[in-house]
Amino acid sequence: xxxxxxxxxxxxxxxxxxxxxxxxxxxxxxxxxxxxxxxxxxxxxxxxxxxxxxxxxxxxxxxxxxxxxxxxxxxxxxxxxxxxxxxxxxxxxxxxxxxxxxxxxxxxxxxxxxxxxxxxxxxxxxxxxxxxxxxxxxxxxxxxxxxxxxxxxxxxxxxxxxxxxxxxxxxxxxxxxxxxxxxxxxxxxxxxxxxxxxxxxxxxxxxxxxxxxxxxxxxxxxxxxxxxxxxxxxxxxxxxxxxxxxxxxxxxxxxxxxxxxxxxxxxxxxxxxxxxxxxxxxxxxxxxxxxxxxxxxxxxxxxxxxxxxxxxxxxxxxxxxxxxxxxxxxxxxxxxxxxxxxxxxxxxxxxxxxxxxxxxxxxxxxxxxxxxxxxxxxxxxxxxxxxxxxxxxxxxxxxxxxxxxxxxxxxxxxxxxxxxxxxxxxxxxxxxxxxxxxxxxxxxx
Ligand code: GUN
Ligand code: ZN
Numbered sequence: 139x140x141x142x143x144x145x146x147x148x149x150x151x152x153x154x155x156x157x158x159x160x161x162x163x164x165x166x167x168x169x170x171x172x173x174x175x176x177x178x179x180x181x182x183x184x185x186x187x188x189x190x191x192x193x194x195x196x197x198x199x200x201x202x203x204x205x206x207x208x209x210x211x212x213x214x215x216x217x218x219x220x221x222x223x224x225x226x227x228x229x230x231x232x233x234x235x236x237x238x239x240x241x242x243x244x245x246x247x248x249x250x251x252x253x254x255x256x257x258x259x260x261x262x263x264x265x266x267x268x269x270x271x272x273x274x275x276x277x278x279x280x281x282x283x284x285x286x287x288x289x290x291x292x293x294x295x296x297x298x299x300x301x302x303x304x305x306x307x308x309x310x311x312x313x314x315x316x317x318x319x320x321x322x323x324x325x326x327x328x329x330x331x332x333x334x335x336x337x338x339x340x341x342x343x344x345x346x347x348x349x350x351x352x353x354x355x356x357x358x359x360x361x362x363x364x365x366x367x368x369x370x371x372x373x374x375x376x377x378x379x380x381x382x383x384x385x386x387x388x389x390x391x392x393x394x395x396x397x398x399x400x401x402x403x404x405x406x407x408x409x410x411x412x413x414x415x416x417x418x419x420x421x422x423x424x425x426x427x428x429x430x431x432x433x434x435x436x437x438x439x440x441x442x443x444x445x446x447x448x449x450x451x452x453x454x455x456x457x458x459x460x461x462x463x464x465x466x467x468x469x470x471x472x473x474x475x476x477x478x479x480x481x482x483x484x485x486x487x488x489x490x491x492x493x494x495x496x497x498x499x500x501x502x503x504x505x506x507x508x509x510x511x512x513x514x515x516x517x518x519x520x521x522x523x524x525x526x527x528x529x530x531x532x533x534x535x536x537x538x539x540x541x542x543x544x545x546x547x548x549x550x551x552x553x554x555x556x557x558x559x560x561x562x563x564x565x566x567x568x569x570x571x572x573x574x575x576x577x578x579x580x581x582x583x
Pocket of ligand 1: 212234340367370457460
């Protein structure tokens, strides 16, 4: 793709929680991977200087959004989505560890490229991901991520208690730390900053204090990310309480190990006390809210407004395979449904609006990942991570009713949140480069 081109459509982004910005007959000029101009098409055309722009016009039904951001998902688990009818710990034992155990060698090499293609097909441009415990599962994941063109933060799963690996228990800790550091040295910041490393201790149930401390030290040393799971399920809480009797609470276990930093992403965070919420806010750690997963495993209903009131940056996560889809539109919808369900027994809970859920999946996710300067909204100077939706594919009657540019931005967005998915993704771009094109466009330039 050339260095300079324009995209036309109904452009919508969310610069703040609950605030939408739109250009109905919009245009976006992309120059060397960055947004060089944005506005109404006529205005953008009038201000054009220099070489002539080639326009990509997906037609009168195209809606253009910032690329979606998935703050928490699992590469080796995608093949077993929707499997298991249990809560977290038995589900991990019965459905997940067996499949992660196999995610190495040819299987990992075969699945990893498909996984990234699926993300792009769903409109996701940035994802924070766990690999399996094997060094090759993560290395192969990075190779596929590099080739996919997506923006990826990935880490080798670390666990030294009750692991599905075959290493002698005595060796697991040092091998896990050494392999993780090697992968970080090889991949962190590569592809001109499109790839990042995340040290990834699974959770306190399967990690010794030494491993968590070691992971935290390595992340600090290399300026890399950290990711883990926190307070997802009541049985998990009970286990952590019994393992770490001297800790004040679950959050304190991670705090003592040095895991809570501004580069830390904590999955779930459903069952937290007030002290824990304050601690996360004080350490400036971020949270990945995974509503589809929390419903699938019956984990609980996230107290989203409490975390936000404390100032904790929150993004959304598909958490495949506990979440059944990589489709972040469905994750937004579930986030709305979860807050709605809470209002049924507590009238003081504020509902989550469509515009707010969309913020969480775009600018909110970018902020939670410390990448708000580069992605999350569509503004001049930002990197051009974009997904284009065919509104014909999300409206009940494709070719009847009002033209898309006669609809309100709220209605266009709501149709996407409730009905968009791979069938409706026309094209996805990262840094202005096309990473997915709908097959029906294949023959077009
Ligand atoms: N907690 C620890 N590991 C996992 C996992 O793989 N998925 C989910 N949902 N929770 C976890
Ligand atoms: Zn997870």
